[in-house]
Amino acid sequence: MLQKYNNILVPIDGSYEAELAFKKAVAVALRNGEDTKLHLVHVVDTRAFQNISSFDTAMVEQVTETARKTMDGYIEEAKKSGIEHIDSSVEYGAPKTVIAKELPKELGIDLIMIGATGLNAVERLLIGSVTEYVTRTADCDVLVVRTDLENKPALSKEQRKGFSENK
Template sequence: MTLPYKHVLVAVDGSKEAEWAFKKSVGIAKRNNATLNLVNIIDTRSFAAIEAYDRSIAERAEKFADGLLGGYKKEAEAAGVTDVNILVAYGSPKTVIPREIAPKVEADLIVCGATGLNAIERFLIGSVSEQIVRASRCDVLVVRTEEHAEVNA
């Protein structure tokens, strides 16, 4: 017996892994007639020191997020997903996604790309996808890139 997903949350950041996760989430949302929630988290830690000198960093990050999510929304709607929401939030993606955004949209599935961090960064701070899996109260699908899927097929 399979349970249908009604509120799919997909985290996108412009990476290839996130694009592949988006494509998978569109198929899942379409098959389940689910709401697709597209989220981009602007990681404030990554530009906090620079922003002291250049106040436009946050504005540019928000503009990028709006453009990215808007493009994905159009693509999802063109593919047949009827209910698509976009969300932009600030903070650490590894905590904001599972603890704030997922409950807010009543997500029953979170889709995210596999990490792009190198081994040293993963050792020191852990991957975003790993933390989402650990902290989420719903199912999580971690998607590899298309290249990984072809190699492992």
């Protein structure tokens, strides 16, 4: 018997790896049937704004708007692929706990599909990656995406230099 996933969470941070995770999540959702739901999330790390002396809500609004536009593009792409049930949200807090604990419990997530690395290399060096934390602590299955749709290794840093400019 094949495992059927009903609620798939895909963290989106604008990275190439997150896009690979999204594309594979669409493929998994299509294989799992029309009742499968995709949940896209972008978590605004509020800790990044704690050290700014003159906290400017315009900054948070700009980050939120950029995240929403990115996810709107993904939603459109998923619908064109045949996904009927897809939603998105922008959450605020610590990405690790929002992705690994809060949203899975709140949404009944049974699979998290997450890119192998995200955008924040400094945080990864200092306190560990979000992906590592999610794989270690989530109560549901976690699929770490390291390859493209043809299961070929993801592009190297040099090969994807223009990725974010092309989005």
